[in-house]
Amino acid sequence: MSSVGKTSKLTITIRAMTAEDIPRIGALEQELFPDPWSENAFYEALAEDDWGSLVALDDGEIIGYACYLIIDVESHLTNIAVVESCRRKSVAKQLLEHILRVVKEAECEYLLLEVRPTNTGAIAFYRRHGFRQLYRRPNYYRNPVEDALVMVCYLDDA
Ligand SMILES: CC(C)(COP(=O)(O)OP(=O)(O)OC[C@H]1O[C@@H](n2cnc3c(N)ncnc32)[C@H](O)[C@@H]1OP(=O)(O)O)[C@@H](O)C(=O)NCCC(=O)NCCS
Structure with a gap:
């Protein structure tokens, strides 16, 4: 399944991640996160039936991803x-909307996530899209050690 959405500057295509995408995703993880997933973690996610992985493309280039x-x-x-140069252009919004459609179709009741309390941009993004804080999980993250905020979006409301 894939979908295309236009913004003023990007033509965003969302499609399923493939094994060929993973070297690029692994490089982006290193660039974007202090505690990146390994390439192997993405290969394992692709191999599991209960996982889904998406990429967002502009002009054939990977500009975002989500699992x-x-x-x-x-x-x-x-x-x-x-990717930093493509932020605030609704790329993450389109990835999240795609995932919300899939998990609703799968009759899930809620979508959970963890986020660092210092990641104020991501928290603002999640709140904007209907997530609320459930609780705080102490010392969840490494590199650097930090609590996690566990957030939930109830799919009836989304
Ligand atoms: C969080 C992240 C995925 C958002 O991606 P994005 O494509 O820029 O988000 P969108 O353009 O779809 O944002 C939609 C809305 O979310 C909110 N939002 C997104 N980023 C925000 C920020 N940095 N500050 C405040 N609000 C933000 C805004 O309401 C935005 O709408 P607006 O631009 O019209 O104001 C991106 O900043 C990112 O990759 N961060 C680094 C990786 C990361 O921290 N991931 C989350 C791990 S838990």
């Missing part, structure tokens, strides 16, 4: 990222 996990009525947004 999610479905466990019965529960779903998890495990990561989402957009």
